[in-house]
Amino acid sequence: MHEIGVRETVQFAGLTFNWETLVMTWISMAIVLLIAILATRNLKMVPTGAQNIVEGLIVWLREQTLTSLGPKGEFLCPLIVTLFLFLIVANWLGLVPTMASPTNDLNTTLGLALFIIVMVHTLGVYMKGMHYIKHFFQPFPIFVIINVIEEIAKPITLAFRLFGNILAGEILIIILLMLAKWAILPSVAWLAFSLFIGGVQAFIFTSLSLAYLANAVKDSEE
Amino acid sequence: MIDINATLIAQMLNFLVLVVLLRIFAYKPIVKMLKEREERIAGSIKKADDDAAAAEATLKQYQEQLAGARVKAQEIIDKAEKRTREDHEASMQTTKAEIDQMKHAAQLEIQRERALAVEKLKGQVAALSIAAAEKIVSKNIDAAENEALIKEFIDQLDKDKIGDLPC
Structure with a gap:
């Protein structure tokens, strides 16, 4: 029986790692890479089959990125696509028995959220310099408190939203199976809903990351 | 359940690795291919436009040439017709003139011949008169005999058809 919340840990170089999370991450990475490589192995001018899907996804995400970040955000497209x-692969992986x-x-x-937020501030300072730092103190210097709270809240909300949705989904899958053996219909319905949630949460995380990045990268109209 | 440990750092690194790998294996080739496709489509559209324009220009040129050729052909036909008519008229004139001349010549000839014949006839009539007179004189002057003589003379005249005069 799956023990909810108990994680198998390994020690390596004095550090603790959640072994299952790492393995599942590597599996997700492998699936993503496999799909990407298989779909783009034989790129054709006139796309067919899998190329259409991967190409469509990349074109769509690229357009989202360029719309949010402007032409200067071109180099962030691979990040957003990835x-x-x-x-989406990671969210759906949990639905496989x-x-x-x-x-x-x-x-x-939280790792991903911090990665994005660190990137946002680094890029902000790198691309806008003092102007970026100054905007935390506007319109009055006292606003820096609210702004800092907001900046701290960003990665936390980003991380907990995704974590909560996916963990809750998985817990409910287990609970529904434990509740009754005959409850196939609710289980199936919940699986389908989890599929939807997985896609939506992946999209929300990506969109919010884009919005935060836009703050730092996009030229302001001033 | 929400214990945070070194996995967080590992996940950041994992993600970074995935970004790099995806950029190399999927993003770059797809974007490159998209650019190529875009260029190709733009090129095709431009070429199609150019071709259409060229075709239209050629068609216009041909039509102009055709119109020019038609006008020229008409001109040539007109000219030929005119020349033919002129030639015909000229030859008619010449023929008419020739016919007139021939007629004139024929008339002259006829008059000349006639005059000649009258001249000849005159001479022969004189000779005949003399011959008749000789005959009358040599015979006895008898009224009945004279008459018979003259009759015989005239009969002979009819019979022998002295001379070949056409009149």
Whole structure:
């Protein structure tokens, strides 16, 4: 029986790692890479089959990125594409029996959220310089408190939203199976809903990351 | 359940690795291919437009040439017709003139011949008169005999058809 919330850990170089999360992450990465490589192995001018799907996804995410970030955000397209593809595969992986989503671990979601936020501030300072730092103190210097709270809230909300959705989904799958053996219909319905949730959460995480990045990268109209 | 440990750092690194790998294996080739496709489509559209324009220009040129040729052909036909008519008229004139001349010549000839014949006839009539007179004189002057003589003379005249005068 799956023990909810208990994680198998390994020690390596004095550090503790959640073994299941790491393995599931590597499986997700492998699936994403496999799909990407298989779909783009033999690129054709006139696309067919799998190329259509992967190409469509990449074109769609690229357009989203360019719309949000402007032409200067071109170099962030691979990041956004990877973020979405990884998250959707990771979210759906937990729906496969015996598998678990890497995103049901706060370490994964907070890791990604912090990665994005660190990137936002680094890029902000790098691309806008003092102007970026100054905007935390506007319209009055006292606003820096609210702004800092907001900046701290960003990765936390980003991380917990995804973590909570996916963990809750997986817990409910287990609970529904434990409740009654005959409850196939609710289980199936919940699986379908989890599929939807996985896609939506991946999209929300990607969109919010884009919005935060836009703050730092996009030229302001001033 | 929400214990945070070194997995967080590992996940960041994992994600970074995935970004790099996806960029190399999927993003770059697809974007490159998209650019190529875009260029190709733009090129095709431009070429199609150019071809259409060229075709239209050629068609216009041909139509102009055709119109020019038609006008020229008409001109040539007109000219030929005119020349034929002129030639015909000229030859008619010549023929008429020739016919007139021939007629004139024929008339002259006829008059000349006639005059000649009258001249000849005159001479022969004189000779006949003399011959008749000789005959009358040599015979006895008898009224009945004279008459018979003259009759015989005239009969001979009819019979022998002295001379070949056409009149």
